[in-house]
Amino acid sequence: MGLPDSELEAPSPAGRMGKAAEYLVAATCILASRGRLNVATQLIDDEGIDLLFSSADAVTSLAVQVKARMSTSKRVKSETFMAFVRTQTFRPRPSLDMLFVAIDVDRGAIIAAWLVPSTVFAEEATESVTQGRYRFYASLKEGGRDRWQTYRLAPEELAPRLLARLRELDDRTI
Template identity: 60%
Template structure:
């Protein structure tokens, strides 16, 4: 089986599950910060932005592209998360981060997350494959020390990292 076959052959419910995962991230971050974070969603996803985070009283925004994989998937069950980003629509910028998440579908909860600034992702992902996709592949195992480890977060750490990214953007004037 080719590595991106399951990505390309999505089930009819994949879009529904993906959208639910985006709302899970949004709701979790709002709740975990006591309403300090606010989140907007796009009506049309033609720029690769799924969520836009904003701190109450702040001026910076952080756009986030979410790539979710479910606990029912073979790779997640094996402790790995793999996702692909279309290079044709991907455009790195200071205020865009990539969020890769594994979702426990039974509990409706984020298992593991990686929040990667888009410029960092562009540099680390390498060249697009023959289908024009940039590859993200990381271990979910706590003892793992792969190249994505510095960006790996627990569900509890995710909202705090987003607040930190917003602070960085405020300071840089982005």
């Protein structure tokens, strides 16, 4: 016997959009790498890991936490990107990267992305002690000048950068 309808929660549109963005990133990276990248998803997201990238060319894998914002949001429309990461669950380590990604919902495509090693993010992000979270804030404008500019990637640069990150992790383990 299931729960009464009154006790069932309606699915969150934001949750659906976030999960769709994760799958879009995964599919885009597999296709753009011509199948060199493999991606696993987590059944439970209690460790802040959304995607796990691996490659036949690499010994290690790279865990990635995805923070997506849609083109319909006010911030993205104003050519800025802002996301928050809870300090309570965030555990920086060499094998974890943060992926901030702006998504064009009309085209179902990545507009821009920032792939930031979690150790760098922990050092550079603005932390709100009272709200218990780190803030990521970047410009979507071409040539924007913010602290995250060096990590910004065009959609076609994401898969090659992930492959490079896997090689970097391999070099550390050998």
